[in-house]
Amino acid sequence: MTIPQEVADAIVDPKAYADGRIYESYAWLRANDPLGVAQPAGYDPFRVVTRHADILEISRQNELFHSGDRATTIVNKAVDDHVRKQTGGSPHLVRSLVQMDAPDHPKYRALTQAWFMPRNMQGLDQRIRNIARASVERMAAKGGECDFVREVALHYPLHVIMEILGVPEQDEPRMLMLTQELFGAADPELGRAPSATAAPGDRSSIQAVLADFYQYFAQISADRRANPRDDLATVIATSQVDGRPISEFEAMSYYVIVATAGHDTTSSTTAGAMRALCENPDQFAYVKQDLSRVPGFIDEAIRWTTPVKTFMRSATAYAKVGGQAIVKGEWLMLCYASGNRDEAVFDEPDRFRADRKPNKQLAFGYGAHLCLGQHLAKMEMRILYEELLPRLQSVELAGEPRMSEALFVNGLKRLPIRFKFS
Numbered sequence: 001m002t003i004p005q006e007v008a009d010a011i012v013d014p015k016a017y018a019d020g021r022i023y024e025s026y027a028w029l030r031a032n033d034p035l036g037v038a039q040p041a042g043y044d045p046f047r048v049v050t051r052h053a054d055i056l057e058i059s060r061q062n063e064l065f066h067s068g069d070r071a072t073t074i075v076n077k078a079v080d081d082h083v084r085k086q087t088g089g090s091p092h093l094v095r096s097l098v099q100m101d102a103p104d105h106p107k108y109r110a111l112t113q114a115w116f117m118p119r120n121m122q123g124l125d126q127r128i129r130n131i132a133r134a135s136v137e138r139m140a141a142k143g144g145e146c147d148f149v150r151e152v153a154l155h156y157p158l159h160v161i162m163e164i165l166g167v168p169e170q171d172e173p174r175m176l177m178l179t180q181e182l183f184g185a186a187d188p189e190l191g192r193a194p195s196a197t198a199a200p201g202d203r204s205s206i207q208a209v210l211a212d213f214y215q216y217f218a219q220i221s222a223d224r225r226a227n228p229r230d231d232l233a234t235v236i237a238t239s240q241v242d243g244r245p246i247s248e249f250e251a252m253s254y255y256v257i258v259a260t261a262g263h264d265t266t267s268s269t270t271a272g273a274m275r276a277l278c279e280n281p282d283q284f285a286y287v288k289q290d291l292s293r294v295p296g297f298i299d300e301a302i303r304w305t306t307p308v309k310t311f312m313r314s315a316t317a318y319a320k321v322g323g324q325a326i327v328k329g330e331w332l333m334l335c336y337a338s339g340n341r342d343e344a345v346f347d348e349p350d351r352f353r354a355d356r357k358p359n360k361q362l363a364f365g366y367g368a369h370l371c372l373g374q375h376l377a378k379m380e381m382r383i384l385y386e387e388l389l390p391r392l393q394s395v396e397l398a399g400e401p402r403m404s405e406a407l408f409v410n411g412l413k414r415l416p417i418r419f420k421f422s
């Protein structure tokens with residue numbers, strides 16, 4: 001069934017993600033047409049997958065639903081044509097894990113998987129805790145009022161992932177800017193202005209951002225090949241697949257996915273968690289009273305914010321999902337933020353409840369592409385709030401929170417708060 005035009009238009013309107021209208025569209029779709037076909041003007045038709053069960057079912061069948069055959073994030077036809085022209089036919093400007101399928105995907109994933117497993121993460125506890133303490137001090141120095149996004153949420157995860165990658169601290173502002181330009185491309189405040197000669201729908205600004213990333217990481221990669229260190233950049237720079245070093249393009253893509261996926265998502269969730277505390281004083285009291293409640297609070301913040309809104313898949317053969325027939329070649333949008341508000345799975349899905357148990361949030365995806373950084377993300381947020389909450393006596397909003405206008409990764413870009421520290 002084709003979904004009503006205003007619902008289809010909201011799905012591709014970055015403003016609907018900023019002002020929260022997207023949740024009304026999701027609720028309508030879950031109730032009336034959970035696998036409906038959207039056809040906004042200028043786009044190829046795609047299915048909008050909004051129920052928790054259907055998202056899981058598609059995500060776990062990686063042979064039947066490929067990541068790499070079509071664009072992995074939603075793009076209109078003009079952008080898709082432009083990218084294919086630039087790349088000689090591929091729908092992707094980068095080739096990272098996210099764009100791969102078997103047989104390459106498991107081989108490339110295996111290169112860094114051990115790094116991201118809980119056992120290795122535990123060894124990072126103290127280093128991350130030191131970074132968290134510095135962030136709390138930075139907030140304390142603001143003397144009772146700050147923009148939590150700018151002072152804490154942006155820098156903390158950035159610093160953690162850059163330390164793990166081995167990027168020097170003085171280059172962090174550059175990494176932050178490039179990531180914001182990449183994920184915030186549709187937001188007038190965050191995106192990079194396209195060149196004056198750019199055609200409508202042109203991705204030249206995104207390509208320019210990627211070129212800057214490549215230039216930067218090419219130096220890091222060359223350095224680590226010559227002088228290997230104990231960091232993730234060295235693991236990537238010296239990786240081999242099938243007995244051969246991975247190509248420069250794939251190494252660059254690997255750096256870009258880790259550098260970008262590793263902090264913007266976590267920043268959005270860290271900020272969303274603070275907003276929830278401001279707006280729900282009972283939840284603030286509940287978590288503060290007993291720090292063993294922090295992991296549950298973080299899980300709920302991940303569900304509540306779901307910073308990665310969507311990823312795309314395409315069907316490699318006829319399939320049946322949720323009782324509906326999907327034909328070969330169909331493009332499907334997995335709407336994680338909708339699955340995380342599905343009333344069939346979550347009681348009172350629109351309420352923030354740190355005591356939610358079980359919490360079957362699917363914000364990290366599912367199946368072969370399940371987020372590689374999920375343990376790191378959860379751990380760094382837990383550590384930050386373990387350090388912050390004992391000192392935080394009260395917190396409230398000091399102005400209007402503002403969300404970024406973005407279809408792919410979206411979250412708070414301003415969170416003015418007033419607080420008291422002990």
Ligand code: HEM
Pocket residue numbers: 067097098099109161257258259261262263265266269302306307308311336363364365366368369370371372373374376377
């Ligand atoms: C709250 C924070 C985070 C959220 C919500 C999140 C979400 C996601 C999602 C939904 C996917 C699935 C992509 C797909 O199905 O195609 C994914 C994959 C990935 N994430 Fe995260 N992520 C977070 C933090 C991180 C961190 C800290 C890292 C660290 C480097 C990271 C690295 C990756 C990588 C490398 C992949 C690709 C895995 C693959 O395709 O095999 N993420 N993430």
